[in-house]
Amino acid sequence: MGIIFVVVVIAGVWFIFNQAHAYGGGLFNTGTQVRVETPLEVLKKRYARGEIDRAEYEQRKADLQ
Secondary structure, X not given: OXXXXXXXXXXXXXXXXXXXXXXXXXXXXXXXXXXXXXXXXXXHHHHHHOOOOHHHHHHXXXXXX
16 A cells, blocks of 8 residues: 555656656746747837838937947
């Protein structure tokens, strides 16, 4: 009876760590990552969406560098 308990506990611990790894790599990791865009990336997206023209894009790009 004692050996079955030990096997169940080991299997439970293995399952918890395996699930934690699958959902973000750690027990206390929420799995969410925040990525902050650089100003240049924001500028490129605005140009790609047509919010600003080429002249304004080039000027702002030069200002950033």
